[in-house]
Amino acid sequence: MSDIMIRRRHGKSLTEARASAEHMAAELNEEFDLSYSWSGDVMRFKRPGVAGDLAVDEHEVALNIRLGFLLFALKPTIEREIHRFFDENFPV
Template sequence: MSDIIIRRPHGKTHAEARAAAEHMAAELKEEFALNYAWHGDVLHFKRTGLSGQLTLDSREVALDIRLGFLLSALKSTIEREIHRFFDENFPTGSG
């Protein structure tokens, strides 16, 4: 198992941050067949070989992903793609 952990300040209101997270999750669902569901301010997601959660608070978005054996070989590619999604949905210095 391999983990990817990303923390980023979001500089958004709670509603804006949640909308950005929802948009990001919808894009990931479409592109990577990811299933997801909200439980409070935590978005849980899963697909074969990958699971994790995205947590929102008033200042920060936190992403924790666990990669299965086969996807761990693609960790750097997956992490680069996640940073691209974060750059689009939670740009540094937004707000």
């Protein structure tokens, strides 16, 4: 297993940050068939070979992803895509 952990500060309200996270999750669902659900301000997601959570608060978003063995080789590509999604949805 390989982990990806990314934290980013944002300048949004909690409601705006959660809406951005929801938008990001909808895009990931459409592009990668990633299922997700919310538990409070934590979104949990999964698909075969990938599981994780995205926590949103008033100041930052924190993403934790666990990649299965078969996706380990794609970790750099996946990290680039995550940063791109963060840049679009949580600009600094």
